[in-house]
Amino acid sequence: MAEIRTVNPEKLIVFSTKALMKMGVTEEDAKITARILVAADLRGIDSHGVAHLDPFYIKGLKTGRINAKPQIKMFSESPSTAIMDGDKGLGFVVGYKAMTEAIRRAQEVGSGFISVRNSTHYGAGAYYAMMALDHNMIGISLTQGGKGIVAPGSRGKGIGLNVISVAVPAKEEVPFVLDMATGVVAGGKLEIAKRLNRLIPEGWAVDEEGNPATEVDKATGGILPLGGTPQLGSYKGFGLTVLVDIFCSVLSGGLSSPEKEIGPNAPGPNHFFGAIRINGFMPIEEFKLGMDNMIKAHHNLPKAPGIDNIYLAGEVEQIIEKERHHGIPLHPDIIISLQKLAKELNIKYDL
């Protein structure tokens, strides 16, 4: 059996960039994509990192599902809002450009929002929200996921495994980075369980008939919305799922999740990006101090038996990022997939 191998993140970025360029992506766009992919691995979001390079992105470029040289267009009707058409470009590139535009508008009038149609999978949403941090803004990134959730009262995967990401800067504490799918659990977690050959907890997903499933192979009937059952608030998870689709799809003129077909010809996801300039409300240093106080107050809550620390959104990922700064541990399956890719694309495998 192969073992987990630790790989230098910079080398992983260079490798991924080369692979994408071989598929006709420009150097600038390939670099953007590689950086965002590896950023997910760095933060421990293994389900959204280089594990997907070959199966999602290289394959998508090969089949033409992803457009290597998109003509991204923007339509704007107000100083703070616009629609973007991604022309089926790499979601990373589309997302990076849309978020950059949201930040530019927030710089001008206090807030900026871009609703994006006709994109493709953009990896982990937190990256785009976190782009706002260096600009002393609150960043928002929403995306449609694939059809993976069972709507309460319904049968089968009818609605999107949508994602909400929000990032907020702090002073000395770790920035708050919420990055959550609106299902009980992210689809990537099922992939990981499958890769590690583990059972999944009851309440994550159902089989084709709608019964609870604990084996990943049987859990093909859809993931439950956050809340799980109606009594425990699954209509809230459902409501959040629809909300994300409104911002991403209806507002951009794209198709909402239940309107989309499933399968290889399904249109790619729509997104929504937002930036809100904090000093449009109050001096940034005052705000950051307020964030630190708020975060510390949560850390200082009385602990339940056996609990040492209370973690806020983004803190665990920051700890992992520090650990992985000099090396990202990759599962042997992923190493093999990258080696195969190198051979196929005739690039040097030097990870």
Place this chain on the structure above:
Amino acid sequence: MAEIRTVNPEKLIVFSTKALMKMGVTEEDAKITARILVAADLRGIDSHGVAHLDPFYIKGLKTGRINAKPQIKMFSESPSTAIMDGDKGLGFVVGYKAMTEAIRRAQEVGSGFISVRNSTHYGAGAYYAMMALDHNMIGISLTQGGKGIVAPGSRGKGIGLNVISVAVPAKEEVPFVLDMATGVVAGGKLEIAKRLNRLIPEGWAVDEEGNPATEVDKATGGILPLGGTPQLGSYKGFGLTVLVDIFCSVLSGGLSSPEKEIGPNAPGPNHFFGAIRINGFMPIEEFKLGMDNMIKAHHNLPKAPGIDNIYLAGEVEQIIEKERHHGIPLHPDIIISLQKLAKELNIKYDL
């Protein structure tokens, strides 16, 4: 035993207005408050309607916890953003003014956001979000709730029972109105269970030691965040709770929930309001048609056995509102409370 009595909504507004004016509230502010209170009853949000008139608002005005004649101030640093200080005025009045300001700014630059500190309880959040509908905007209303949620890993009610409300207009379908507390269940639902002498489901709340509780009187250790257990995503409900506190409290310069004391001297809630002008993205008629298509696609999903209809957020409330248009059924306890109030304030009871 007294029975449920049906009361004319217009009369209820007039009665509530008179009661508030007796406490020194101006006619304009009393009317705003009464209208929003009764709107909750009309939509079936019995936990946030006139049931609270005496115990929350009249009592609050009596004790000085609520300021009958607030000097509401606004500080703005960008075209789309501002802070408001509510001067402990009735939350309804503060919220109405802040949302009106958010809409005005969205009219000008496409979006408007007001973060509000130093307010008091503002009733059901959906009202403020729904104010945006007539302006063809998406409306957002967030509020801190009282300290009522147990943070994952913690003991006791450490964080706020915060609320997210978002309203989006449609064409012929019912507007989408999400109105959800970030706990498994709204605090008001526990009040209703207590009033009706019913047990609550396991997973809603815990006792003082953190054990699951099904009797309302024992469920004093806090409501669980949406998700319930960490495995089923309670960190997501926790994350949403903190997010609301950031927008309401940190951004306004108020105190976040865990920083607040509990008890009669606790500072009132902070809020956040937002309006996003839809034709800043696309023509409004095109958007509304897109909403109708999205809503119909959800309605047309395959149904689970025994299910006839799939309801989106806001649809059930709209059905109730149609039924209650000519009469709101009030629980005998509430009738008695209003009769007592009439006597106490020396106003005519003519409901």
